[in-house]
Amino acid sequence: MASSSLLPHSLLSLPTASSRFPKSSLTISSISFSLNQVSITRTGSVAFQPLVRRGRESTFGIARAGETGEEETPAETGGDESATETLEEESSVAVAVEEKPPKKPIVKLNEIIGILNKKAIEEAETIKVVPDIKPGDIVEIKKEKANRRRLALYKGIVISKSSSGVHTTIRIRYMTSGTAVEIVFPVYSPKIKEIKVVSHRDVRRAKLYYLREKLPRFYTFKKK
Amino acid sequence: MAARFLSKSSSGSSLLGALGTSLLGVGSVARQTTSNLTYSDIFFQQQRTFIQMGTKLKVVDNSGAKRVMCIQALKSKKGAKLGDIIIGSVKEAQPRGKVKKGDVVYGVVVRAAMQRGRCDGSHVRFDDNAVVLVNKQGEPIGTRVFGPVPHELRKKKHVKILALAEHIA
Numbered sequence: 527m528a529s530s531s532l533l534p535h536s537l538l539s540l541p542t543a544s545s546r547f548p549k550s551s552l553t554i555s556s557i558s559f560s561l562n563q564v565s566i567t568r569t570g571s572v573a574f575q576p577l578v579r580r581g582r583e584s585t586f587g588i589a590r591a592g593e594t595g596e597e598e599t600p601a602e603t604g605g606d607e608s609a610t611e612t613l614e615e616e617s618s619v620a621v622a623v624e625e626k627p628p629k630k631p632i633v634k635l636n637e638i639i640g641i642l643n644k645k646a647i648e649e650a651e652t653i654k655v656v657p658d659i660k661p662g663d664i665v666e667i668k669k670e671k672a673n674r675r676r677l678a679l680y681k682g683i684v685i686s687k688s689s690s691g692v693h694t695t696i697r698i699r700y701m702t703s704g705t706a707v708e709i710v711f712p713v714y715s716p717k718i719k720e721i722k723v724v725s726h727r728d729v730r731r732a733k734l735y736y737l738r739e740k741l742p743r744f745y746t747f748k749k750k
Numbered sequence: 751m752a753a754r755f756l757s758k759s760s761s762g763s764s765l766l767g768a769l770g771t772s773l774l775g776v777g778s779v780a781r782q783t784t785s786n787l788t789y790s791d792i793f794f795q796q797q798r799t800f801i802q803m804g805t806k807l808k809v810v811d812n813s814g815a816k817r818v819m820c821i822q823a824l825k826s827k828k829g830a831k832l833g834d835i836i837i838g839s840v841k842e843a844q845p846r847g848k849v850k851k852g853d854v855v856y857g858v859v860v861r862a863a864m865q866r867g868r869c870d871g872s873h874v875r876f877d878d879n880a881v882v883l884v885n886k887q888g889e890p891i892g893t894r895v896f897g898p899v900p901h902e903l904r905k906k907k908h909v910k911i912l913a914l915a916e917h918i919a
Contacts, residue, residue: 672901678918693871702917705861705880705897709919710873717870738877 643691650692650714656721659696659713661687662729664747667698667711668720677719680709681747683727685734699737701746706738798864798875800829801836807881810860811892811914814847815840818857818881830859832866832874833902835888836881848891849883857881858888858908860899874900874919882911890914 633641650656659665663684668677682700685708694713699706711718737745801807801820809815818838823830830836840853849855860882865875876898883891890911898917903909912918 672904695871702919703897706877707898707919708865708875708877710865712871715870715872 639691646692647714650716653716654718654720656713657723659684659687659721659723660726661685661732661734662727664724664727665696665698666720666722666724667718669711670717670719679749680711681724681749682707682709683734683737683745683747685737686732699734699745701742706742706745798862800826800831800864801834801859801862801879802829805829805879806841807836807838807857807859807879808861809857809883810880810896811882811890812847812894813849813883813890813892815843815849815853815855815883817842818855818883821854830862831864832859832862832900833906833908834859835884838881855883855891856886857883858890858903858906858911860895860903860911861897866900866902868901876900876919884908884911 661684665682665684667680669680671678680698680700682698684696685699686697688695688697692714695710696713697708697710699708701707713721800823802823803821805820807818807820809818817840819841820830820836820838822837824835824837826834836857836859838855838857840849840851840855843849843851843853858881859879861876861878861880863875863877863879865873867873880897882895882899885891888908893914895911895914896916898919899911899915900919903912
Protein backbone atom coordinates (compact mmCIF):
# COMPACT_ATOMS: atom_id res chain seq x y z
CA MET A 527 0.00 0.00 0.00
CA ALA A 528 1.10 3.45 -0.57
CA SER A 529 1.57 5.71 2.33
CA SER A 530 2.65 9.25 1.82
CA SER A 531 4.64 10.98 4.45
CA LEU A 532 5.63 14.59 4.42
CA LEU A 533 8.84 14.32 6.34
CA PRO A 534 11.58 16.10 4.46
CA HIS A 535 14.35 14.25 6.14
CA SER A 536 12.86 10.89 5.44
CA LEU A 537 14.08 11.16 1.92
CA LEU A 538 17.64 11.00 3.12
CA SER A 539 17.00 8.05 5.30
CA LEU A 540 15.42 5.99 2.57
CA PRO A 541 17.43 2.97 1.65
CA THR A 542 19.22 3.68 -1.57
CA ALA A 543 17.69 1.26 -3.97
CA SER A 544 19.43 2.78 -6.93
CA SER A 545 21.44 -0.32 -7.35
CA ARG A 546 18.29 -2.18 -8.09
CA PHE A 547 17.44 -0.11 -11.10
CA PRO A 548 19.00 0.01 -14.50
CA LYS A 549 20.79 3.05 -15.74
CA SER A 550 17.99 3.85 -18.11
CA SER A 551 16.04 5.40 -15.28
CA LEU A 552 18.61 8.17 -15.09
CA THR A 553 17.10 9.84 -18.09
CA ILE A 554 14.47 11.31 -15.87
CA SER A 555 16.92 12.62 -13.32
CA SER A 556 16.44 16.17 -14.59
CA ILE A 557 13.06 16.37 -12.93
CA SER A 558 13.32 18.14 -9.61
CA PHE A 559 11.30 17.04 -6.69
CA SER A 560 9.75 18.66 -3.72
CA LEU A 561 10.65 17.11 -0.43
CA ASN A 562 7.07 17.50 0.67
CA GLN A 563 5.88 15.14 -1.97
CA VAL A 564 7.81 12.11 -0.89
CA SER A 565 5.80 8.97 -0.98
CA ILE A 566 7.20 5.84 0.48
CA THR A 567 6.14 2.61 -1.12
CA ARG A 568 7.30 -0.93 -1.03
CA THR A 569 8.12 -2.39 -4.37
CA GLY A 570 6.79 -2.08 -7.79
CA SER A 571 7.53 -2.33 -11.44
CA VAL A 572 9.07 0.56 -13.16
CA ALA A 573 6.81 2.13 -15.74
CA PHE A 574 8.06 5.16 -17.54
CA GLN A 575 4.97 6.92 -18.64
CA PRO A 576 3.36 7.10 -15.22
CA LEU A 577 6.76 8.12 -13.95
CA VAL A 578 6.91 11.10 -16.19
CA ARG A 579 3.40 12.09 -15.31
CA ARG A 580 4.07 11.67 -11.66
CA GLY A 581 7.24 13.65 -12.03
CA ARG A 582 5.35 16.50 -13.57
CA GLU A 583 2.75 16.36 -10.88
CA SER A 584 5.43 16.64 -8.30
CA THR A 585 6.95 19.70 -9.89
CA PHE A 586 3.53 21.19 -10.00
CA GLY A 587 3.17 20.34 -6.39
CA ILE A 588 6.41 22.11 -5.54
CA ALA A 589 5.04 25.44 -6.52
CA ARG A 590 2.17 25.03 -4.13
CA ALA A 591 4.03 23.13 -1.50
CA GLY A 592 2.53 25.07 1.34
CA GLU A 593 -1.05 24.38 0.40
CA THR A 594 -2.96 21.57 1.89
CA GLY A 595 -5.80 21.43 -0.59
CA GLU A 596 -4.28 19.56 -3.49
CA GLU A 597 -6.62 17.27 -5.25
CA GLU A 598 -4.55 16.01 -8.13
CA THR A 599 -1.65 14.39 -6.45
CA PRO A 600 -3.60 12.34 -3.94
CA ALA A 601 -5.73 11.02 -6.79
CA GLU A 602 -2.67 10.15 -8.78
CA THR A 603 -0.76 8.65 -5.97
CA GLY A 604 -3.15 5.75 -5.81
CA GLY A 605 -1.91 4.43 -9.08
CA ASP A 606 1.59 5.66 -9.49
CA GLU A 607 3.06 5.24 -6.07
CA SER A 608 5.15 2.34 -6.95
CA ALA A 609 6.85 4.09 -9.78
CA THR A 610 7.46 7.37 -8.07
CA GLU A 611 9.22 6.09 -5.05
CA THR A 612 12.10 4.70 -6.87
CA LEU A 613 12.52 7.73 -9.05
CA GLU A 614 12.40 10.10 -6.14
CA GLU A 615 15.00 8.15 -4.31
CA GLU A 616 17.26 8.44 -7.28
CA SER A 617 16.71 12.09 -7.73
CA SER A 618 17.27 12.78 -4.11
CA VAL A 619 20.68 11.37 -4.43
CA ALA A 620 21.44 12.97 -7.76
CA VAL A 621 19.79 16.37 -7.68
CA ALA A 622 20.02 18.85 -4.84
CA VAL A 623 16.56 19.90 -3.80
CA GLU A 624 16.30 23.64 -3.49
CA GLU A 625 12.62 24.31 -3.71
CA LYS A 626 11.86 24.62 0.00
CA PRO A 627 9.58 27.40 1.10
CA PRO A 628 11.56 30.04 3.01
CA LYS A 629 11.55 29.39 6.74
CA LYS A 630 9.96 32.15 8.76
CA PRO A 631 12.32 33.43 11.48
CA ILE A 632 11.21 32.25 14.88
CA VAL A 633 10.60 35.17 17.24
CA LYS A 634 11.98 34.44 20.67
CA LEU A 635 10.09 35.72 23.68
CA ASN A 636 12.93 37.89 24.89
CA GLU A 637 13.17 39.65 21.55
CA ILE A 638 9.58 40.85 21.39
CA ILE A 639 10.12 44.09 23.30
CA GLY A 640 13.12 44.93 21.16
CA ILE A 641 11.13 44.39 17.99
CA LEU A 642 8.21 46.47 19.23
CA ASN A 643 10.54 49.27 20.25
CA LYS A 644 12.19 49.25 16.85
CA LYS A 645 8.83 49.52 15.14
CA ALA A 646 7.73 52.37 17.38
CA ILE A 647 10.99 54.22 16.77
CA GLU A 648 10.61 53.80 13.02
CA GLU A 649 7.13 55.29 13.22
CA ALA A 650 8.39 58.18 15.31
CA GLU A 651 11.28 58.84 12.94
CA THR A 652 8.85 59.70 10.16
CA ILE A 653 7.76 62.80 12.05
CA LYS A 654 11.24 64.12 12.69
CA VAL A 655 14.81 62.99 12.48
CA VAL A 656 16.25 62.47 15.93
CA PRO A 657 19.94 63.34 16.04
CA ASP A 658 22.47 61.60 18.19
CA ILE A 659 22.30 63.37 21.55
CA LYS A 660 24.94 63.11 24.25
CA PRO A 661 25.15 64.73 27.69
CA GLY A 662 26.86 68.06 27.32
CA ASP A 663 25.08 68.94 24.10
CA ILE A 664 23.28 72.24 23.94
CA VAL A 665 20.03 71.56 22.14
CA GLU A 666 17.05 73.45 20.88
CA ILE A 667 13.72 71.72 21.14
CA LYS A 668 10.53 72.81 19.46
CA LYS A 669 7.50 71.35 21.18
CA GLU A 670 3.84 71.56 20.41
CA LYS A 671 1.82 73.02 23.23
CA ALA A 672 -1.51 71.77 24.49
CA ASN A 673 -3.51 74.50 22.77
CA ARG A 674 -1.66 73.83 19.51
CA ARG A 675 -0.87 77.44 18.70
CA ARG A 676 2.77 78.35 18.45
CA LEU A 677 5.57 75.91 19.05
CA ALA A 678 7.32 76.36 22.36
CA LEU A 679 11.08 76.67 22.10
CA TYR A 680 13.39 75.27 24.76
CA LYS A 681 17.13 75.76 24.65
CA GLY A 682 19.31 74.18 27.26
CA ILE A 683 22.08 71.78 28.08
CA VAL A 684 21.47 68.06 28.15
CA ILE A 685 22.41 66.88 31.62
CA SER A 686 21.34 63.29 31.27
CA LYS A 687 20.07 60.83 28.73
CA SER A 688 18.11 57.76 29.68
CA SER A 689 17.89 55.22 26.89
CA SER A 690 15.05 52.76 26.91
CA GLY A 691 13.83 52.15 23.40
CA VAL A 692 11.04 54.43 22.34
CA HIS A 693 10.86 56.11 25.75
CA THR A 694 14.37 57.48 25.52
CA THR A 695 14.39 60.70 27.51
CA ILE A 696 16.76 63.62 27.81
CA ARG A 697 16.86 66.06 30.68
CA ILE A 698 17.41 69.67 29.71
CA ARG A 699 18.49 72.34 32.16
CA TYR A 700 18.16 76.02 31.40
CA MET A 701 17.79 79.31 33.16
CA THR A 702 14.97 81.80 32.64
CA SER A 703 14.04 84.92 34.53
CA GLY A 704 16.29 84.15 37.46
CA THR A 705 15.14 80.57 38.01
CA ALA A 706 16.55 77.32 36.70
CA VAL A 707 14.21 74.84 35.07
CA GLU A 708 14.81 71.18 34.31
CA ILE A 709 12.56 69.42 31.88
CA VAL A 710 12.60 65.76 30.89
CA PHE A 711 11.64 65.29 27.24
CA PRO A 712 10.75 61.95 25.69
CA VAL A 713 12.80 62.15 22.52
CA TYR A 714 10.50 60.16 20.25
CA SER A 715 7.33 61.89 21.31
CA PRO A 716 5.14 63.14 18.47
CA LYS A 717 4.65 66.43 20.32
CA ILE A 718 8.27 67.30 19.82
CA LYS A 719 8.57 68.69 16.35
CA GLU A 720 12.28 69.37 16.13
CA ILE A 721 15.43 68.64 18.06
CA LYS A 722 18.57 70.42 16.97
CA VAL A 723 22.00 70.12 18.51
CA VAL A 724 23.36 73.64 18.57
CA SER A 725 26.75 73.04 20.12
CA HIS A 726 28.56 70.76 22.48
CA ARG A 727 30.42 71.23 25.70
CA ASP A 728 33.21 68.88 26.68
CA VAL A 729 32.21 66.98 29.77
CA ARG A 730 33.70 63.95 31.41
CA ARG A 731 30.50 62.58 32.90
CA ALA A 732 27.39 60.86 31.68
CA LYS A 733 25.14 62.67 34.10
CA LEU A 734 25.85 66.33 34.74
CA TYR A 735 23.96 66.76 38.00
CA TYR A 736 26.88 68.76 39.39
CA LEU A 737 25.64 71.68 37.31
CA ARG A 738 22.90 72.20 39.88
CA GLU A 739 25.44 73.43 42.38
CA LYS A 740 27.40 75.50 39.92
CA LEU A 741 27.00 79.07 38.90
CA PRO A 742 24.00 79.84 36.70
CA ARG A 743 26.18 81.03 33.86
CA PHE A 744 27.01 77.42 33.02
CA TYR A 745 23.44 76.67 32.08
CA THR A 746 22.27 80.01 30.76
CA PHE A 747 21.82 80.24 27.02
CA LYS A 748 20.63 83.11 24.95
CA LYS A 749 17.72 82.34 22.72
CA LYS A 750 18.08 84.12 19.42
CA MET B 751 30.84 76.38 47.50
CA ALA B 752 30.78 73.50 49.91
CA ALA B 753 34.20 72.33 48.81
CA ARG B 754 35.77 75.64 49.70
CA PHE B 755 34.15 75.53 53.11
CA LEU B 756 35.49 72.05 53.77
CA SER B 757 39.00 72.95 52.81
CA LYS B 758 38.98 75.73 55.38
CA SER B 759 38.13 73.48 58.33
CA SER B 760 41.22 72.08 59.97
CA SER B 761 40.49 68.63 61.33
CA GLY B 762 38.22 65.81 60.27
CA SER B 763 36.15 65.81 63.45
CA SER B 764 35.00 69.36 63.02
CA LEU B 765 33.75 68.72 59.51
CA LEU B 766 30.37 67.45 60.55
CA GLY B 767 29.84 70.33 62.90
CA ALA B 768 30.72 72.81 60.20
CA LEU B 769 28.46 71.16 57.68
CA GLY B 770 25.58 70.94 60.10
CA THR B 771 25.15 74.69 60.33
CA SER B 772 22.79 76.49 58.06
CA LEU B 773 25.61 78.53 56.57
CA LEU B 774 25.55 76.40 53.48
CA GLY B 775 21.83 76.94 53.07
CA VAL B 776 21.31 73.36 51.95
CA GLY B 777 18.79 71.03 53.57
CA SER B 778 20.02 68.37 55.96
CA VAL B 779 21.92 65.69 54.07
CA ALA B 780 23.75 62.79 55.58
CA ARG B 781 27.52 63.15 55.43
CA GLN B 782 30.40 60.94 56.47
CA THR B 783 33.07 62.17 58.86
CA THR B 784 36.08 60.93 57.01
CA SER B 785 39.21 62.89 56.60
CA ASN B 786 39.35 62.16 52.92
CA LEU B 787 36.10 63.47 51.47
CA THR B 788 35.69 62.92 47.77
CA TYR B 789 33.71 65.15 45.49
CA SER B 790 30.92 62.60 45.13
CA ASP B 791 30.45 62.31 48.89
CA ILE B 792 29.80 65.98 49.30
CA PHE B 793 26.97 66.39 46.84
CA PHE B 794 24.32 63.80 47.50
CA GLN B 795 21.15 63.91 45.45
CA GLN B 796 18.29 65.23 47.50
CA GLN B 797 14.99 63.45 47.38
CA ARG B 798 12.53 66.19 46.64
CA THR B 799 9.10 65.80 48.11
CA PHE B 800 5.76 67.52 48.44
CA ILE B 801 5.07 70.93 49.87
CA GLN B 802 3.64 70.23 53.27
CA MET B 803 3.02 71.86 56.62
CA GLY B 804 6.08 73.81 57.58
CA THR B 805 7.51 74.28 54.10
CA LYS B 806 8.79 77.77 53.49
CA LEU B 807 8.04 79.15 50.09
CA LYS B 808 9.08 82.22 48.22
CA VAL B 809 6.40 84.67 47.14
CA VAL B 810 6.84 85.80 43.56
CA ASP B 811 4.31 88.51 43.12
CA ASN B 812 4.07 92.08 44.27
CA SER B 813 1.45 91.53 46.94
CA GLY B 814 3.89 92.57 49.66
CA ALA B 815 4.76 89.24 51.23
CA LYS B 816 8.24 87.82 50.86
CA ARG B 817 8.12 84.41 52.47
CA VAL B 818 5.21 82.23 53.40
CA MET B 819 5.11 79.06 55.48
CA CYS B 820 2.67 76.41 54.39
CA ILE B 821 0.22 75.48 57.12
CA GLN B 822 -2.08 73.31 55.06
CA ALA B 823 -1.95 71.75 51.65
CA LEU B 824 -5.49 71.61 50.34
CA LYS B 825 -6.65 68.60 48.39
CA SER B 826 -3.99 66.06 49.35
CA LYS B 827 -2.89 64.37 52.54
CA LYS B 828 0.64 64.00 51.27
CA GLY B 829 1.18 67.57 50.30
CA ALA B 830 0.94 70.07 47.52
CA LYS B 831 2.51 69.68 44.12
CA LEU B 832 3.03 72.08 41.26
CA GLY B 833 -0.19 73.93 40.56
CA ASP B 834 -1.96 73.13 43.82
CA ILE B 835 -3.34 75.60 46.33
CA ILE B 836 -1.99 75.91 49.85
CA ILE B 837 -2.89 77.90 52.92
CA GLY B 838 0.07 79.75 54.29
CA SER B 839 1.09 82.11 57.02
CA VAL B 840 3.10 85.14 55.98
CA LYS B 841 6.44 85.03 57.74
CA GLU B 842 8.17 87.94 56.09
CA ALA B 843 6.63 90.90 54.34
CA GLN B 844 7.57 94.18 52.79
CA PRO B 845 6.68 97.25 54.84
CA ARG B 846 3.94 98.68 52.63
CA GLY B 847 2.09 95.90 50.89
CA LYS B 848 -1.31 94.38 50.58
CA VAL B 849 -0.51 91.69 53.15
CA LYS B 850 1.47 91.92 56.32
CA LYS B 851 3.32 89.54 58.56
CA GLY B 852 1.16 86.99 60.31
CA ASP B 853 -1.65 87.00 57.76
CA VAL B 854 -3.20 83.71 56.72
CA VAL B 855 -3.36 83.61 52.94
CA TYR B 856 -4.11 81.26 50.08
CA GLY B 857 -1.41 80.62 47.55
CA VAL B 858 -0.94 78.80 44.27
CA VAL B 859 2.28 76.84 43.95
CA VAL B 860 3.92 78.03 40.75
CA ARG B 861 7.36 76.50 41.18
CA ALA B 862 8.22 73.30 42.97
CA ALA B 863 11.46 71.44 43.40
CA MET B 864 9.62 68.13 43.08
CA GLN B 865 9.10 67.16 39.51
CA ARG B 866 5.62 66.96 38.13
CA GLY B 867 4.76 64.60 35.30
CA ARG B 868 2.79 65.74 32.33
CA CYS B 869 0.48 63.58 30.29
CA ASP B 870 2.83 63.51 27.29
CA GLY B 871 5.54 61.76 29.27
CA SER B 872 7.61 64.81 30.10
CA HIS B 873 8.48 66.05 33.58
CA VAL B 874 9.25 69.52 34.80
CA ARG B 875 10.94 70.76 37.92
CA PHE B 876 12.26 74.05 39.14
CA ASP B 877 15.06 74.88 41.47
CA ASP B 878 12.99 76.52 44.16
CA ASN B 879 9.54 76.49 45.75
CA ALA B 880 7.48 79.55 44.94
CA VAL B 881 3.91 80.65 45.43
CA VAL B 882 1.61 83.36 44.15
CA LEU B 883 -0.88 84.68 46.68
CA VAL B 884 -4.50 84.46 45.68
CA ASN B 885 -7.82 85.14 47.30
CA LYS B 886 -10.45 82.55 48.02
CA GLN B 887 -11.81 82.77 44.48
CA GLY B 888 -8.42 82.02 42.98
CA GLU B 889 -7.62 85.48 41.68
CA PRO B 890 -4.13 86.80 42.36
CA ILE B 891 -3.80 89.56 44.93
CA GLY B 892 -0.80 91.11 43.28
CA THR B 893 -0.51 92.59 39.83
CA ARG B 894 2.79 91.14 38.67
CA VAL B 895 4.31 87.68 38.68
CA PHE B 896 8.08 87.17 38.54
CA GLY B 897 9.90 84.24 37.07
CA PRO B 898 8.68 81.29 35.01
CA VAL B 899 5.41 79.48 35.62
CA PRO B 900 4.41 76.08 34.32
CA HIS B 901 1.71 75.03 31.87
CA GLU B 902 -0.08 73.16 34.59
CA LEU B 903 -1.79 76.31 35.75
CA ARG B 904 -3.91 76.38 32.64
CA LYS B 905 -5.56 73.12 33.49
CA LYS B 906 -6.08 74.24 37.05
CA LYS B 907 -7.86 77.31 35.74
CA HIS B 908 -5.36 79.85 37.02
CA VAL B 909 -5.46 81.71 33.76
CA LYS B 910 -4.87 85.15 35.28
CA ILE B 911 -1.55 84.09 36.71
CA LEU B 912 -0.52 82.73 33.31
CA ALA B 913 -1.45 86.03 31.71
CA LEU B 914 0.73 87.96 34.15
CA ALA B 915 3.70 85.61 33.88
CA GLU B 916 7.02 86.49 32.32
CA HIS B 917 7.77 83.10 30.93
CA ILE B 918 5.79 79.90 30.69
CA ALA B 919 7.95 76.85 31.16
